[in-house]
Each structure stands twice: as C-alpha cells, then as structure tokens.
Amino acid sequence: MTASVKEFGKVWWSEVYNRIIGAVVFLDDYSSECLHWDGGLFNLLTGGAVAVKSLSPFESSLKEHKKAVFITQTTATQLQTIREIIYNSDFSHCILISCISLDVVYLELNDGKDVSDVIASGKATTEATKQLEGMLVEWIGKKPCATEVVHIPIFTVSPTNIVFLTPPYHRMYPTFNGSLAPESNSIDLYSLNSEERSQVRRLASGLNSMFDSMNFREDIFYMGTYSSLVAGVLENSPVCLARRKNCSNPISLIIVDRTLDLCGVTSYSMESVLDKVMSVLPRFPGHSNDVAVDMSPLCEANVISHPDDVQLSPGCLYHANDDACIQTFDYMINKSQKEVMFDLYNKLSKIDVQKSPGLKTLLKVTPQSVEKIITASKGNYNIISKHVGVLQQALGVVQTLKSPKRNQIELLMSLERQVQQNLAASRDSTSVLHQISNLIKTRKERNLSLENLLALTTHVYSLTGTEVSFNKQHEDSLTETLSVAIFEDHKTLFSNMDTHIASPEECDEIANKILTRLKDVSQMRKILHRYTSVLKPCDTGSGHEYRGLLQQLVDDIVNSDKPELTDLRHRNEGIKDLLRSGFNILTSKKSRSTKHPLDNPTVILFVVGGVTAEECKQLHRSVITSGIDNTLLIGSTKFVNPVEAMRDALAL
Template sequence: MSTSVIDFSKAWWSEVYNRIIGAAVFLDDASAECLHWDGGLFNLLMGGAVSVKTLSPFETSSKDHKKAVFITQATSTQLQTVCEIIRNSNFTHCILISCVSLDVVFLELNEGRDVSDVVSAARAPAEAIKQLEGMLQDAMGKTHSIIEVVHIPIFTISPTNVVFLTPPYHKLFPLYDGKLIPDSTSLDLYSLSSSERSHVRRLASGLNSMFDSMNFKEDIYYMGAFSSLVAGVLENSPVCLARRKNCSNPTSLIIVDRTLDLCGVTSHSMDSVLDKVMAVLPRFPGHSNDVAVDMSALCQANVTNPAEDLQLSPGCLYHANEDGCVQSFEYMINKSQKEVMFDLYNKLSKIDVQKSPSPKTLMKVTPQSVEKIVNASKGNYDIIGKHAGVLQQAMAVVHTLKSPKRAQIDLLMSLERQVQQSLVASRDSTSVLHQVSQLIKSRKERQLPLERLLALTVHVYSLTGTEVAFSKQHEDSLRETLSVAIFEDHKTLFAGEESKMATPEECDEIARKIMARLKDVAQMRKILTKYNSVLKRCETGVGHEYRGVLQQLVEDLVDTERPEIPDLRHRNEGIKDLLRSGLNILTSKKSRTSKHPLDNSVVVIFVIGGITSEECKRLHRSVITSGVDNSVLIASTRLVTPVEAMRDVLAL
C-alpha cells in the first residue's frame, strides 16, 4: 500500500498521457495547475500531443487535427465550451476526461429533476456517460466519429510528501448560502447555495476517488458545521458506501473548517520563506499555489511593467522535473530563511560564471549576494536554459526579501504582537479596536494598504473569539473609520472589478457588512468546548502566545495519554451505535471504548478553506517529535495568504 498522494497523482496522469497521442489537448485552469505540479506542458508535448490550448470558447483547432482530448472539471459552462470548440473544429475522435466523478456530473446535469432512483441504483455514472456522449455527438454532427467519456481523478498537487492541496477547489470556503454562520442548527446540503452544494459534492467525490485508488477505508471525523456536510456526503453517498465495501486499509479522515481559527491565515508573522514569497509576489496566471517571478533581469527584453507585459513569460517556484528545485521548494516550507538562502547560494555557485566566494567561506548569504550570481547569467541563454529552475527560485526569494512590501509585513508583525499583549493585559476593557481605527486612519503615512489592515482586523476578531466583548462605542468608531477608508481606497481595494465611482452611502453599507462578518468571526469557536481559546499561556510560564486550533488538535492527537477530544466528532456516533449495541446500551456502563483517529495507521487531516506553509511545517513537526508511527498527511484546498484569507472571510 502506498500512502503517497504523489504516486496517486502520477498514476492517473499516466492514464491521461496514454490518451493524448496525436491529439489536440484542451485544459481548464485547475487541470493545467495540476499538470504544472506533475511536470508541466512538456509532459503533454513529449507524450505526443500535437497542440495544447486553454479551454476557452475562443479557441479552436487546425482543420487537419482530427483527434481532441479535453481535460476538464466538467462544469456546465466548461461542457458548453467543449461543444463550442468541437463545432468550430474538424474532429472525428473526441475524448472527454472528466476530473470529477461522473455520479456528481450526473446530478449537476439533472439539477432540479428527481433522479433519486437512478442514484440509489448506482446507475448515475453510466447515465452521465450517455448524456455526455450525446452532447458531444450533437456538437460533432458526424455519423462516423469516435467519442469517449472517462473519469480520471486529476485534482491533487503535492508540495511535499506529507502535504497535498486541491487546486480545483481553491475557492471552496465554509459558507452557508454566502453566510459565515448558518441560519439553522439543522444543517443539510440544501442549506447551501447551488454552487456551494456542488463544491461539497465535488470535493467529497475527489476524496472518494483518491481513497479508492489508495485502497483506504476511512473512519470520518470532523470539526465544524461545514465539515460535517462533506463528512455526510462521504459517509452516505451510494458510491462511497460501495467503495468502502471493497477497500481494506483502515484510515482516519479528519475534516476541519478553516473558519474555526482564522488567526493563522490572517497573521503576517511568517517564518516560512514560502509564506513570505506568496504574500509578496503575484500569483502565477491561472494558479492558486504558485507565484509569478519577474525574469526580465536575465533577458535582453525591455520590460517596463513585468506584471502586465506579455512579451516575457513569468518564472515560477515549482519545477517538478528538477530534483534540486523540488528539494529547494520543500526547504522553503520546512527550513529557516538562513538555510534556504545557503541552499540557493550553494546551487547557484555551481553555475556561477564570475566565481563568487564559496558558500563555505560566507558567514551570511544576503539577497544581494544571490542576486549578483543570478545577474551574472544575463544573456547567457545556454546557462539559463540548463538551470532555469533554480534561477527562477532564486529570483523569487530575492524579489521577496528586497520588496517594499516586506517592510509592511514586518510592521504588521510588530502590530500583531502589540495587539496580543493588549488583549492579554486587559481582556475586559481592551482598547484594541481603538488602536486598529488609528492604524487605518494613519495608513498612508505608515504606507500600509487597507487590505492588509483588514486582514489584521479579521486576525484580531478571530484571536479574541468570545473571550473579549468589544464596546459598542469602539465598534461604531471602527465602522465609521472603515467607511471613510473604503471610500478613499475603493479603486485599489476592488481593483479586480469594473472601476466605478462608489458613493459614501455604498461604502457605509460595505463597512456595515464587514462589521457584521467580523462579529460572526468572533463567534466561530463558540461551538467548541476544549479549543475555544487560541491565546494560551507560554510553556515558560511568562506571557501568552497564539496556539491555533489545528496545533492544539494535533498535539492532543499524538499525545500518548490520549486525552479526550470532545470537539472532534465521529460520523459513526449516535443512532448507529445504539442499533449496534441493542439493549446492552441500557444495561452496560460502556458498550465499547470510543474510537481514536490514531487507531488507524494512516491519518489525513483536511482543512477546508486554506492553510499556510508555516502551519503545515508546525503540524508535521508535532507529529515527528511525538514519535507516533502513524503516517499523517496534511491537506487543504490551497495555500493562502493573509489578504486572500481576509477576502474569503469578508467576501470582498
């Protein structure tokens, strides 16, 4: 049995590569991102694809291309796009690879119809294939044509051997018809909007496909209301029930709502180099877990604005086909900044044309010393071609450490520490919100963007939880300050949207909605009993420190004393236990000992709504230092930065 998600991913990409020979290949963004982490574009071209294009209704293929392969998440919009491309091309052989389980595609194709009999009879995948084949046949309009529809679960990437992410679900966040807190305590899938419901089913189907491939038979645990919905689909859907009958390797799956603890993802206190890079550099186009690196310093191109100039493709961090780069990427998660700098300098020194000082003779590696070696390769395309990966990684780290944004982040780190001290010193009558209001008012002088201060505000509300009751006066003052700031900065705050003039009344309404969300953020841990506080006394006994819900959970999980974890619910608890036990439940004190996640050799901890590489490092370290023999995999929908987390929470 392999517990490697990397092996799972590679095995299914091999199935894709077997089908692309002589084909024009079209991919959606999520599939392209997964491909990037498996080896990238050249895997398709070297595997026999005649062309590779994005899945867009504006794309078509040469008339002499007769075979097409579509790699897609099979949403209704994407299926329409596939048909549009087929109509404008001359294909006689089309293969539709659905990265999502066909039983879920069937439900979406038949939204609003009663198809319960088809689903319960396990005929949904076969019916989906019929519908999709008919759709493709109509688009091709040819009597002599070959059509194939197949499900291949392409949805994971693996930054390290113990961490995996799910790019197709990077937008998934614990919301209930757009709200942070559900209206009702009796939750089911229909408490969600149609798109939220679809995302839950799709994520559950992906995990089901992965567990099927890895022969995992899971016990499901969850923390948080949204996670209970994902757990419910995995526990009860006919496809998952059928799969568990055939799988034999016991596994514990722990699903956790990100909203229970937003401090970790909105904090600017970053030790991990990868978190720093992701917080400073823009995202690689179409990707949620890699960055775009300006490589113009190595080229002869005259580029004035690398972020907008399309004549020069950006570099990136992850290079799957270069072992040294894969190692350096893992160092960016798990090692200190000093160790990462020495690692990069060491790799660069082997290609240095100017013979810079040996890494052994250096006491400290600075961004300038790394940049000097990189710049020495300018225009030498032979060296650039052979060592493109490490040069891109080095430039990413150099640009991050030299960026003016680093000063902003350092200032926010110190502000977070001040806030923490204020909260600990004066839990009842704290003036923290007054401090935040003053920061927002003085943001221009301090050169702090409003979006980073909003992330700090979310951090404050999540940190305090229900332990501090802010005064109405301070909250009203913060709302008024936000309203003015949003009016002044709306063009940068909503830069991705169509630029429009915002009225003071509109900005006031946005500020009111933000305040309502912040109050919800403070209530998120109200449902917890043991982990309702994240401000814990330091082990030294002096002062307090932030210890996140995930950290507390993992420390309890690996504790040899096996303490009670009342906040971790088990899907099998409740009526099933009563039925199993019969009347013994009335006569015996305890019919059986309760299950523990570490009873199984493999544990998967999945965080819905994003995670930081710093959290991944700390959780993994807790497992390693505990000495437990279990394989613990850490997973989430994506790597997230403070500003991205803030936008998810406040719906900006």
C-alpha cells in the first residue's frame, strides 16, 4: 500500500525503471509529461536506457539495439506506431508497458464484438495480454524473440501532496457527443460517442488502479450527469467490484462536472501566482500542466523568437529532484505573491554574485530586484548548472509579472467585477451583453484579444446561470458583433484556419454555434437544487461576490451542522438500476442518504474538466480551518487558465 498519490506515482515509475536496462525507450507525450513530474529524462538515462525517443512512426533504432520498451496509452493508433517502429528496427526483445488497464484495452481491441462473457468471467486482462504479445511476436517476425506486456498505471502527477492531475485525460471534458448537455434524460455510456466512452472507461480504470495500489475501498458520490457515468463504471465494472472486495481502507470519492460552474476557471481575478503564470506564459511543449520559460536572459545565444526559436530549450517551473523548487512550487499555489517573491529572493540571494541587499533591508521584493540577481548569473554556467531550477522558477515569475499581458489581465479583472456588481445589484441583464458587444468592437484600442473577451463572456453566462434571462435582441446583437470579430481575427483564434480566408457565412455559423454553447453553459446548474447560484452576498453586507460551486460543496461537507447535501448523489442510491431503467439519475426523487463523505477518513474530490490553483488553495484552506480530522485530496484532469477553459466549454 502507498501512502499518497505522489508515492503511488513513484512506486510505479520504479517498476518502469526496473525494465529499461539496455533498452531503447519510446514514450508517448502523456507518459513524457508524467515522467517530467517524477524527475525527467535523466531518470531513464541513469537507470540504464541506451536511448530515449518519442513514440512516433518516423522513429526507429540502430541495428545494434535489440531491446525496446514502449510506454504508451495502448490506443489503436499507438499500436500501429509501435508496429512501424519495430518494422524499421531490429529488436528481438520488446516490452509493451500499457498505462491503461488491460481489461479496457481488451474492450477496445475487440470493439464491435460480443465479449461480454470474457469480461464477466474476469479473463479480459489475460486475453488482452495474449493478443498484444501475439502482435509483438508477429511484428518482430523472427525467432527466437522475447515479448512482455504489462500494465503499469502511469497517469498521475502530483504538484503538491494534496493535489494530483491526470495528463492523459487533459482533453477529457463533460460532453455528450460533443454537446454540453445530453439530448435525453435517459443516459448511459452509449449516450457518448466512442471516443468519449473510451475516455470514461480509461479514467475509471486509472482511478481503480490507483485505489488498488493504495488499498482504498471507495464510497462514490457524484454531481453532474457526466460524473454519474464515471461513477457508474467505477461502481459496476467486474474489475472494480473484485478490487473493492480485497481493499480495506475506506475513502469517499466525489466526482464533479466542471461544466456545473465555469466561473472559477474563466475568471481573471486570480490570487495564486501559479494561475498568473499559467495565464501569461505558453505551455511547455507537449505538456498540459507546466509552462515554457524563456531562458535567453541567462544565455549568450542570440534568440530571436522564443519559444519558437529551436536553438534554445525553454525552462519550466517544476523540478522534481530539487526540494527547494518543490517548496517554491507549493508556495506558488498556496502563498501570496509577496511571500513567493520573498521566497525566490531569499533562495537567489544565496547564489548572488553581486551581493544584492539582504531581505531584512528590503521593504519590498520587486520583479526588477529578482531579475537583477538572475541577470548577474548570465553566462556563468557553473552557477547556472548548480541552481538551474530556482533560476527557471524566478525567470518564469519575473516574465509573468513584467509581461504586457498583465495589464490586459488587470483590465479584464476590473471588467469582471463591474459586470458582477451590475448583475448582483439588479439581477438585470440589460446592459451586460451590450457592454460585452462594445468591448469586442473596441478590443483593438483596449489591447484585448478576442479569446480573452470570449472567456469573459463565458464567465458571465456561467455566473448568471438560470437566474437571469438575456434579452434576445441583445443576444442577436452580440452574435452579429462576434461574427464580425471572428472574421477579423479568425487566424489567431483558429490555428486550423491559417490556410484559407474565412467567409462571412462561416463566421456567422461559428458565432451562432458559440451563442448556442453559451446558452447551454448558463443552463448547466438547472439540474441542481441547493447550488443553483454562485453569486452570493458578501459577508461584509455590501455587494456580491462569486462563491464557487466547489467551494459551497466543500463548506457544506465540513459544516458541523451537516446540512443535507441535496445535490450530491451516492452510489447506494442505485446507479445500476437507474442506468438500466433509463430514469434521470439527477432529478429522480432523492431519498435521504445515510452516507456522508466525512464518514471516511480520506475524501478525494475529483473534478472532470480542470481546476485552478486558486480553487485548490481555497478548498484545502476550508478543510484546514474547519478543524475536521479528515484528509481532503483534490484531483482533476488538468490545471486550466481562462482561455483554455473557454476553448473547452465553447469547443473552439
């Protein structure tokens, strides 16, 4: 049994390292991202790998390399890629590490066939192993050869001891055949398209593997239609049923749809330094949870257009093998900007070649004072190599705080507050859409991008929910304004449109789709009873503030009065029967459940569709200040910023 999600990841990576001696290792992007959070490339090279390559059909290996290890999600496409790599190499020993449970792989390998007997009898894993080993032997095409197929659940990363993310599912989003809401009240897995169905099964199987390793037997709670499907698979699949019989540590698992509340993830009013960095800097190439830091201030290379300039590799924020950096990353989530700046200055001052003023003589640490120490190390590769982690983190924070985008974010924050108070004061929508239309028309003068304003619009629609109905005339006007703006900015908004000029008709169609999607966003909480509103009066008595659905839920869970959690469903209410009978799980009459999440010592809150660092900090703080003894772990598919959250919600 492992003690934490971080430990769970480390235990399984050690299983990988045991198999790589003398091998060429091929990884897909998701496994590479998970490796980054465990220690990175050098873990493989110092562990005995002779080469490390991307899982690509264009890759192959030298004739003298006879052993290959493939670390993959075992999709049909990836299996074809493995075949191409083997054909173009000369391997006699192949190990396929499937990060996905082999019973799920078996279902996908035999899609369209009736395999219910094999699944029910629990033989799916054995059959999948045989099938995959047979494929490897056929592709190697010579005797003698050695093959091994093994499931190693590499799918989590742990930014802190209480937060974990799942990079292979960063594109997973609560949709039903691409729509935010299901077309029917009767839902089961077949309400989803095959790709969505596969993602649900894969996520559930990953959580099952994690619980198996950690000896967890879960009580499942869920909020949201999509989460009910993940809960259903975890509750009913034969593998999960068998595991629960053997595990002894009781936990509560709460699964929540992100779409129920998009305000937190589309808000620019962010306190967490990590959220600020992730809103300003580009993503680290191929990653969903770390950023690319421009390293040119430390180097003497002539960089023209970082991060696109390939002569200089980007830096990043997380450094798994440096305890000081892990602490700073934790601060970026949980501490104030001032505390993060003092922490960075303190760590940098120990390597300062110019001997800047000590912390005690500084009243305030500014980006400039931090930058001064960094640039003093320029070209001093002895110092850089010894302290490369903290230098990258400090550069990332400085580049964020000095970025021109920060001014745009300040403006968006004030617009957000203005809209919030307008809606709260009168519950009247008349001026809000008109205001947004004007902002879109004047975006160039204000130096605002269309995607920033679409994030603000998504925030407004999620904030109002079903409490405010927008005037049709104003919505029509917004659609028209959007269409013109999309026509003008389509090349920056849609990378796939670079090859042709969008026609006005295409832009009309996109604008109409966006508005339809926004209307869906506003309706997502109508299935709830207690948490329909996220705009609440301030504790001070003046004005209103956003109080997120996740925050309200956690506050109610830890409340000593134990209010009835009307919207939180429990698996004992018969997911299986409801799915079979086709009743609507979410609005069917709820009998008072005797189960409460705090009945178990550990509670895992898992959000499908992304969270912010700020949400993680606030939720953890609620549990700490409540005085309860239970442990809260927060999981999600990824860290997300306002633009990414908007693109997920509006399918852009």
